[in-house]
Amino acid sequence: MGATGRLGRAGLALAAVVLLGLVAACGGKVGENGRFGVVYMDAQGFYAGVRAGMQQEAEALGHVPQLLQINAQGDASKESTFVDQVSAAKVDALILSPASATASVPAIKLAHSSGIPVICYNTCIAEDSARKYVSAYVLGDPVRFGALLGDQAAEHFRSVGKAEPKIAVVNCEFVEVCIQRRQGFEQALKAKLPGASIVANQEGATIDDAVDVAERILTAHPDVDAFYGEAGGATMGAVRAVQARGKTGQTVVFGSDMSTEAAQALAAGTVLKAVVDISGIAVGKLAARAADQVRRGDLKTYTVVPAPIELYVGPQQGGAWLTAHPDGVP
Known part of the structure; x- marks a missing residue:
């Protein structure tokens, strides 16, 4: 989210179903360079980045395919219906961030049995499938993703002389990658601060849900020293809750997934202290490249393609991100 892996919000709403014909600059016919079925897990900014990255990479490769796209809104049944449609249409590849490690398996199996190569990004089905x-x-790597932030949290609390910080988690653990993010966070945190403790761990993947969850946690644990947001919505919900409850200067946030709002909060330097991120644009480029490699026969067995992970710490790096991303697309 990554929910979802990656579940951050950046203000772009992808329509429930979008059919977008992308035509190469030479003016060819729609679809003459192939067709890809593309599934976005939800309407968050990360997926806008994925779409932009796919378009950029396709243009660089010199043959821009037609994209048949859907925002599945985290709904495995909606995802399944779309996969049925693109499988019947015999697209050249299916590129998706599956809604579920288990419920998405039948749809992906159908695409595979229809002769359509499947490329996962951000999330995927269970490894055996x-x-x-x-x-x-x-x-x-979700464990490394979390570990970078856990290490940074430990450094922060060392710097302020707090050896036994109490930390609350706002999670997106309906997807496996978020569980792995937390595991990495806890391992790195406790390697440097064995006295640190996780006092709460509750789901709040969207900003609105995360605000409610974080406020309830602050009521139950008024002495909590920090929140760890496993995804973008969780991160910014925690930041807003800290501000709303007048905890600025007492409770800090370490979060996931850059967005304009996250970068602004990081630049302010008061609540959000660090953000770890995987660029949607970078992921989109890698997914389009992998689809092209599969189509050309260069990838013949299941392959994990590493996506770069970046850590942003403090006001200066928050401001630099805003300068580098004036359109807000991560």
């Missing part, structure tokens, strides 16, 4: 039905998986 992925090895059977998926050609490539674009993934930023």
Whole structure:
């Protein structure tokens, strides 16, 4: 989210179903360079980045395919209906961030049995099934993702002389990558601060849900020293809750997934202290490249394609991100 892996919000709403014909600059016919079925898990900014990255990479490769796209809104049944449609249409590849490690398996199996290569990004189905039905998986190591932030949290609390910080987690653990993010966070945190403790761990993937969850946690644990947001919505919900409850200067946030709002909060330097991120644009480029490699026969067995992970710490790096991303697309 990554929910979802990656679940950050950046203000772009992808329509429930979008049919977008992309035509190469030479003026060819729609679809003459192939067609890709593309599934976005939800309407968050990360997926806008993925779409932009796919378009950029396709243009660089010199043959821009037609994209048949859907925002599945985290709904495995909606995702399944779309996969049925693109499988019947015999697209050249299916590129998706599956809504579920288990419920998404039948749809992906159908695409595979229809002769359509499947490329996962951000999330995927369970590994045993992925090895059977998926050609490539674009993934930023979720354990390392969490560990970078856990290490930074430990450094922060060392710097302020707090050896036993109490930390609350706002999670997106309906997807496996978020569980792995937390595991990495806890391992790195406790390696440096054995006295640190996780006092709460509750789901709040969207900003609105995360605000409510974080406020309830602050009521139950008024002495909590920090929140760890496993995804973008969780991060910014925690930041807003800290501000709303007048805890600025007492409770800090370490979060996931850059967005304009996250970068602004990081630049302010008061609540959000660090953000770890996987660029949607970078993931989109890698997914499009993998789809092209599969189509050309260069990828013949299940392959994990590493996505770069970046850590942003403090006001200066928050401001630099805003300068580098004036359109807000991560």
